[in-house]
Amino acid sequence: MPATLNVVVLAAGEGKRLKGRLPKVLSPIWGRPAVAWPVEAACELGPERVIVVAGQHLERVREALGAALPEAPLEFALQQDPRGTAHAVLAARDQLVGLTGRLLILNGDGPLIHAELLDALLATHTQAGAAVSLLSVSLDDPTGYGRIVRAADGGVDAIVEQKDASDEQRAIREVNAGAYLVELPAALELLDRIGSDNASGEQYLTDLVGLARAAGHGVAALHWPCAEDALGFNDQAELARVRAVLRRRIVAAHMDAGVEVVEPETTYIDAQVTIAPGARILPCTMIEGRVDIAAGCEVGPFSHLRDGTVLERGAEIGNFVETKKTRVGPGSKAKHLTYLGDAQIGAKANIGCGTITANYDGRHKHTTTIGDGAFIGSGTVLVAPSTVEAGATTGAGAIVKRSSVVGRGETWVGVPARPLAPAPRAAAGADEQEHEGPSGPGGGDDGD
Numbered sequence: 001m002p003a004t005l006n007v008v009v010l011a012a013g014e015g016k017r018l019k020g021r022l023p024k025v026l027s028p029i030w031g032r033p034a035v036a037w038p039v040e041a042a043c044e045l046g047p048e049r050v051i052v053v054a055g056q057h058l059e060r061v062r063e064a065l066g067a068a069l070p071e072a073p074l075e076f077a078l079q080q081d082p083r084g085t086a087h088a089v090l091a092a093r094d095q096l097v098g099l100t101g102r103l104l105i106l107n108g109d110g111p112l113i114h115a116e117l118l119d120a121l122l123a124t125h126t127q128a129g130a131a132v133s134l135l136s137v138s139l140d141d142p143t144g145y146g147r148i149v150r151a152a153d154g155g156v157d158a159i160v161e162q163k164d165a166s167d168e169q170r171a172i173r174e175v176n177a178g179a180y181l182v183e184l185p186a187a188l189e190l191l192d193r194i195g196s197d198n199a200s201g202e203q204y205l206t207d208l209v210g211l212a213r214a215a216g217h218g219v220a221a222l223h224w225p226c227a228e229d230a231l232g233f234n235d236q237a238e239l240a241r242v243r244a245v246l247r248r249r250i251v252a253a254h255m256d257a258g259v260e261v262v263e264p265e266t267t268y269i270d271a272q273v274t275i276a277p278g279a280r281i282l283p284c285t286m287i288e289g290r291v292d293i294a295a296g297c298e299v300g301p302f303s304h305l306r307d308g309t310v311l312e313r314g315a316e317i318g319n320f321v322e323t324k325k326t327r328v329g330p331g332s333k334a335k336h337l338t339y340l341g342d343a344q345i346g347a348k349a350n351i352g353c354g355t356i357t358a359n360y361d362g363r364h365k366h367t368t369t370i371g372d373g374a375f376i377g378s379g380t381v382l383v384a385p386s387t388v389e390a391g392a393t394t395g396a397g398a399i400v401k402r403s404s405v406v407g408r409g410e411t412w413v414g415v416p417a418r419p420l421a422p423a424p425r426a427a428a429g430a431d432e433q434e435h436e437g438p439s440g441p442g443g444g445d446d447g448d
């Protein structure tokens with residue numbers, strides 16, 4: 001029977017070098033806080049419990065993870081008066097006492113770690129029968145990372161932090177990647193023995209290696225070939241590097257699933273976005289938040305889809321169109337220079353160039369409803385709440401006032417918009433008079 005697995009994620013860092021307004025682990029990375037990425041990777045292993053250790057911002061961390069991973073059964077522990085990484089793990093002592101099996105320890109600022117890597121670390125730990133196992137990578141520039149010091153037999157002898165390393169040790173390129181596997185309950189005894197006699201005056205989790213070897217316990221290391229998987233971040237440049245890696249992974253996953261991404265290098269997609277195979281994403285497109293794109297849709301170029309957008313089969317969103325909390329029905333098009341916020345659009349509607357759903361009255365957001373087959377003329381402003389019923393038309397530049405209903409099949413034009421009067425009936429035997437429609441006052445954009 002496989003040993004049980006428990007997880008501690010260290011998320012108490014302030015991130016002062018980022019010089020931002022958020023705690024380090026809450027830095028947004030493609031629709032999620034940074035800490036959500038390693039937490040999700042850990043949850044994929046099916047652990048008994050996942051404990052997130054945070055400092056003074058614990059409630060903000062709890063709220064952010066609850067929003068990002070609502071199904072994850074997480075526990076939280078408070079690290080008061082932070083004094084290093086070992087001290088952080090011991091902040092979860094009350095939840096760890098009495099547990100047996102493996103304890104996986106991860107850094108909350110390591111968003112590139114993934115379940116495949118963690119599975120490999122578990123396999124290494126099991127095969128070696130080790131008391132402590134760690135993840136290492138080799139970096140061309142190891143500045144800032146703890147160095148892996150190897151014994152004569154090739155085993156891990158110690159991890160030396162940058163501040164405490166000699167010149168010879170600083171030349172080592174193999175570094176500690178910040179993921180550990182230890183055995184419970186023995187690990188708690190080792191953690192209790194970690195002191196703070198070092199350059200930072202902190203209790204280093206890395207001291208576990210030396211203590212375990214001194215006690216005659218086995219120490220194993222998985223040297224992972226893809227160094228970027230272990231990268232963390234401490235400043236804005238490193239955060240940008242991490243974001244770039246994750247952006248490529250997200251886009252590649254959609255392409256592997258059958259989504260056509262014409263230019264991956266200029267496409268930005270959040271983690272929560274779902275895109276059906278057969279959809280087409282054109283260059284310079286940004287898709288944020290919880291967005292659902294059906295098969296046969298086309299998005300871009302230069303489109304911005306925001307949280308709450310749903311595109312039904314065959315819908316098209318084009319150049320410089322922004323959507324937010326909007327459902328676009330099957331076959332409907334908004335191809336140019338348009339804002340659709342808090343809107344419900346039926347099937348095969350045409351939204352002309354420059355259309356705006358004016359959803360905000362200064363205090364509240366309101367909904368605009370556009371029915372099946374409606375034709376919205378270029379430059380129309382629909383002041384919400386308002387309704388354009390099925391088959392109705394607005395003329396170019398029309399301003400449809402708040403609470404208006406453009407009736408089924410009607411044509412409204414002007415500022416403020418008003419319905420065109422029906423054309424008079426032709427006299428018996430006389431030629432039928434022209435009726436002005438979309439080709440006249442409608443002034444529409446055909447969406448192509």
